[in-house]
Amino acid sequence: MKSVFLFLGSFSAFMGVGLGAFGAHALKTTLSAEALTIYQTGINYQMWHALGLVGIACLQNQMPDSRLVPWAGWFMFIGILLFSGSLYLLALLDIHWLGMITPIGGACFLIAWLLTCLSATQKKPNSRYQ
Numbered sequence: 001m002k003s004v005f006l007f008l009g010s011f012s013a014f015m016g017v018g019l020g021a022f023g024a025h026a027l028k029t030t031l032s033a034e035a036l037t038i039y040q041t042g043i044n045y046q047m048w049h050a051l052g053l054v055g056i057a058c059l060q061n062q063m064p065d066s067r068l069v070p071w072a073g074w075f076m077f078i079g080i081l082l083f084s085g086s087l088y089l090l091a092l093l094d095i096h097w098l099g100m101i102t103p104i105g106g107a108c109f110l111i112a113w114l115l116t117c118l119s120a121t122q123k124k125p126n127s128r129y130q
């Protein structure tokens with residue numbers, strides 16, 4: 001696979017659009033207003049971080065030797081699974097202990113963005129001298 005993060009980002013966006021449409025149409029009448037807000041928060045974070053993964057794929061293309069960029073991508077993807085996934089399950093199944101998983105996903109998002117920031121400080125090799 002040429003770019004795992006481009007695949008994961010675009011697939012996450014695809015799923016976010018599908019799950020968002022499902023929530024807006026099928027779940028609108030079944031979930032409480034509070035549960036629907038929780039579900040929509042999951043969609044919102046999934047979509048933003050799907051775009052983040054696409055950005056990481058572009059960054060990885062620019063900095064193929066960076067060790068930080070792939071770590072950022074994996075933390076971002078794990079964040080989507082844990083943060084958004086736990087919110088979807090919390091909204092749909094009303095299992096409150098799932099809310100304890102959500103901050104772990106949020107921490108993964110923070111780590112991913114921090115690693116992305118740190119990767120910006122790495123010296124890019126000058127292709128002229130390679």
